[in-house]
Amino acid sequence: MSKTQPAAYSPVHILIHWAIAALILFQLVFGESMKDLERALRGDGTPDAVTAFMGNAHIWVGIAVLVLTVLRLVVRARFGVPAPVPASRLQELAARAVHGLLYLLMIVVPLTGLAAWFGGIREAGEIHELGKPLFIILIALHVAGALYHHFALKDRSLMRMISSRA
Numbered sequence: 001m002s003k004t005q006p007a008a009y010s011p012v013h014i015l016i017h018w019a020i021a022a023l024i025l026f027q028l029v030f031g032e033s034m035k036d037l038e039r040a041l042r043g044d045g046t047p048d049a050v051t052a053f054m055g056n057a058h059i060w061v062g063i064a065v066l067v068l069t070v071l072r073l074v075v076r077a078r079f080g081v082p083a084p085v086p087a088s089r090l091q092e093l094a095a096r097a098v099h100g101l102l103y104l105l106m107i108v109v110p111l112t113g114l115a116a117w118f119g120g121i122r123e124a125g126e127i128h129e130l131g132k133p134l135f136i137i138l139i140a141l142h143v144a145g146a147l148y149h150h151f152a153l154k155d156r157s158l159m160r161m162i163s164s165r166a
Ligand code: HEM
Pocket: 024, 027, 028, 029, 031, 032, 034, 035, 038, 058, 059, 060, 061, 062, 063, 065, 066, 106, 109, 110, 111, 112, 113, 114, 115, 116, 117, 118, 125, 126, 128, 129, 131, 132, 135
């Protein structure tokens, strides 16, 4: 664990936050591609080039999310994160809960995808699909919180996830 609490998020933490956000949005928008690939493989066994490409992209982007999340948790444990911006006790608890649940999904969703695809575990596939609505709800709450801080409370919360100097 870090010994002192930093004044800002490190550039690495910020970079990984936005890289993971972009990759997860890609997965949520194009997730159906895995179902198309499964259907094609179950059908005549030869997916067309787009289906094969998008299916492979889903697997590799998902693995990238998992690796980057582990890296981010290591960076977080090693260098720490700044103290929460002052807010009510309830808001701090809500933010902490949403962040914790997002981290949980960022680990569980790729792992269940891998278990379903490579291990053929059907239950893992069912849990994996649940990740979609859960991610959408949590991201909506998270973004609403970030915008509320920025536009209503007018504090530095959003800016400090954009620049280490904020
Ligand atoms: C953060 C990472 C990931 C996200 C957000 C994600 C998201 C999704 C989404 C939205 C779907 C479509 C679900 C639906 O339409 O109901 C899906 C399906 C699927 N994904 Fe992922 N995925 C991720 C990582 C992975 C990985 C690493 C694999 C490994 C191969 C994988 C394998 C699958 C499979 C096999 C399906 C089809 C599930 C089924 O038909 O039951 N996913 N994923």
